Amino acid sequence: MRVVVDLTRCQGYGQCVFAAPDVFTMHGQEALLYDPDPSDEQRARVLRAKAACPVQAIHIDRFAARAAGRGPQVYPDAGDGFKRNGRIVIVGASLAGLRAAMVLRREGFAGSLTLIGDETHEPYDRPPLSKQVLAGQVPVEHTMLPRLAELDAEWLLGQRATGLDLTGKRVRLADGREIGFDRLLIATGVRARPWPNEAEAALDGVYVLRTIEDAIRLRARLAAGTGRVLVIGGGFAGSEVASVCRELDRPVTVAERGPVPLFGALGRVIGAIAGEMQREHGVDLRCDTTVTALEGDAEGRLRAARLSDGATLEVDMAVVALGAVRNVDWLEGAGLAAGVWGVGCDAGCRVFDINGVVTDDIFAAGDIARFPHPSYEYQFLALEHWGNAVAQAEIAAHNMVSDQTRRWAHLALPVFWSSQFGVNIKSVGVPTFADGVVITQGSVAERRFVAAYGYRGRITAAVTFDQAMWLEFYQRLIEQAAPFPPDFAMVGRPAVMEPVPAEVPPRVAVAQGATVVVTGHDPGERRAILVRRPE
């Protein structure tokens, strides 16, 4: 049986652990880990766990649960017969693509549905890869997402899309085939950013972590040795890998370019707390430090790493955790607003063409989509979060089969979570959209607290360490643009509640390597053109 827990919703009540302690475990006070593919003899217990979940976050064997409340309204066809006879192609067969496909069927789309994915596997769930899979608690093949059989779709797995013909409405595949569509969903996501030096990246012992294959290789090597692991990059992925290394009693060094780990996501103040956690757990954390070179021995095995702080470390393995690269290559020349920043789209997931004009039949969702969020001054956000992929795919799928009077907007606040060093970190809003941060509840010393972020006098984000049950209160404050700093009398309020500067990285990162130039004079001939420049 296949299980997926929506950890965006999970608040750590632990009822599933009581019901099925061999399937669900609590790592620390509220970080839930689970086996996504438990044996059939656990079935009764897992069903009991699903029933008992106070926030109904457990999905079994399928993954397009009804929206809460009145349930989905299935609207009639727009009158063009599209719902009956249309052709929808989804490029990208991972979480967002699968979720969209399920929602399309839920919404009554009965036409032809094709999913194209370059990985050979069925869609699988990535978050466990850097946690329970890497720690060896769950076999990697247990991460398959529920469930494709009843979807009635054509699966083109192991097929890479190489091009898009917007005029002819065709997707080109690597083997030369062309797949026609009436409407297209782009959900090709991201891939791990490789180590920039190709020769060094090819050394035996240098890893990235994004795919199942990555996880298998990394897990095997982690289990086999005892030497030092170098984690390059102290973001969420890097920090989770470091946490697992410590669990496995591996010596580990984290080299982080910024002043603290998680700097890019949470800023300096809260990142510093995450840094203390790392050091308490024996991580050799080196901030403001980059890796300048990886060195191999005569057999091409990684042997040492040179760091910008002058140190040379003997290491067994290096895990490159430098973030992600968006899979937009196949869209080159297609005439869409697609580049290193992702695929630009509106809040209804309709993709912009290269001139910034919205298209009618091309949609995007998931890690690759870059969309404007009204709560953040309509700035365009591209979010590499599990919860965003799920929520945005649902919006995209709905809009693909709805006429313009019934379209939905993707207005969900970003939510993400990470479990590391036995602490469950959750976030709502955009923590980097901030000029101040304040601890509003709990205790930093105990690693159980809520931090609220604000920008120009209103609250814009909140981050909890093992305090997930309070998160939805802050979510409402953010949605209502409530004043920052919040100044309520409340339980668990610390004696001193003084905001400090947030010290977040600059939000507008100049996209390297690509620029758009505008040409032409008459309104009818003005055009944007994407030009690439050497990095």
Add this chain to the structure above:
Amino acid sequence: MAETCVFDRILDHANRADPYPLYAELRETPVMRRKDGGYVVSTYREIVALLHDPRISSIRPEPPEGGSPPGDESLPGLPPAFIRRDPPEHDRLRRLAMRHFGPPHSPGRVEGMRRQVGETVTRLIDAFAGRDRVDVVDAFAYPLPVIVICRLLGVPTEDEPRFRAWSEALVETLDPRAGEAVERRRVAAGTELRAYLDELADARLRQPSDDLLSALVTDDAEGRMSREELLSTAALLLVAGHETTVNLIANGMLTLLRHPAELDRLRREPDRVDAVIEELLRYEPPVHMPPVRTALDDIEIAGTTIPKGARITLALAAADRDPGRFPDPDRFDPDREDKEHLGFGGGVHFCFGAPLARLETQLALSELARRLENPRLVADPPPYRQNAALRGPRHLHIEFDGVAPATTVGVAIADGS
């Protein structure tokens, strides 16, 4: 106002058997101010919001001017248990208790009680043999949770009757309208229970066993409980875990007897019991209102401002029948996909003993359904207890044609193995 306020009518015992039409009336004012200045919240979204609102305190408020003291779960002379505390103290005490009851440290404890609880259920139903009529409350639902809590805490079997008497005296006062005589009984029982638990804790300290009290008293975790906190916690498990479970089982049997097709399906499909219980927790929950909360600050909700200092009653049972959240809410439907009920509350005060209540009720209802031949209600509605907050039948007399023999099969199926 000539007409009695709808909330007063809900508290009126005359309306105990069916408060649901009154809840519908109550929901017309999602956040209602009472004439004593307290507030009642009755719609789903608003209650969920308040359960997660840190501006709400669970510390027991001072009694209203001229009013009777509200229910008190704590024992005389002891500090309040975590149900009446706020973070960070609440979190510390609850975490320490959870170390020996559930995850992360003791994830298998409750599941590990399944066989024992199943045997108790079997024994209680065996005693029905040769009769054609029993009171499900007195003969079954009432003794079961006390026996289970005694086993959990490590109270010797021979002391169970005393435990049960204390428990009865203590839960009586959870009623918002309990009087002075009841209060005197509570103090007397509370004093005895405290002395008993204190002595038992000493004994377990000298010679620990594998029970919860031994674990608590020998715990050397950081910030561990003082003896007084430990006694408060043990008493809370007894008091809060007793009446609620009685009502869940009794309400469950009553509801199944009112829906014979469901009872029949449960008999044939014992695995259905989990869905039945979750729907029961929504449809006929044992806790209609949790202990009164207090606003620490002005709280704006659903167009109303609850002022700082106001007492807040969360009408969970009204919210679980909110048509804005559950389609066709007055229908008992275990097949309902959406089970996000508030039967156990929510937020940091989410029912501590929920897994144990579920376990007991799973075994109780599936075995009653399987073993009782042609069971039927003697009186509908049955007589109800006074208490509006912890609502349940005082008696549930049923007639039946016979009792099927005990097997271990029932337990094995419920075990999923």
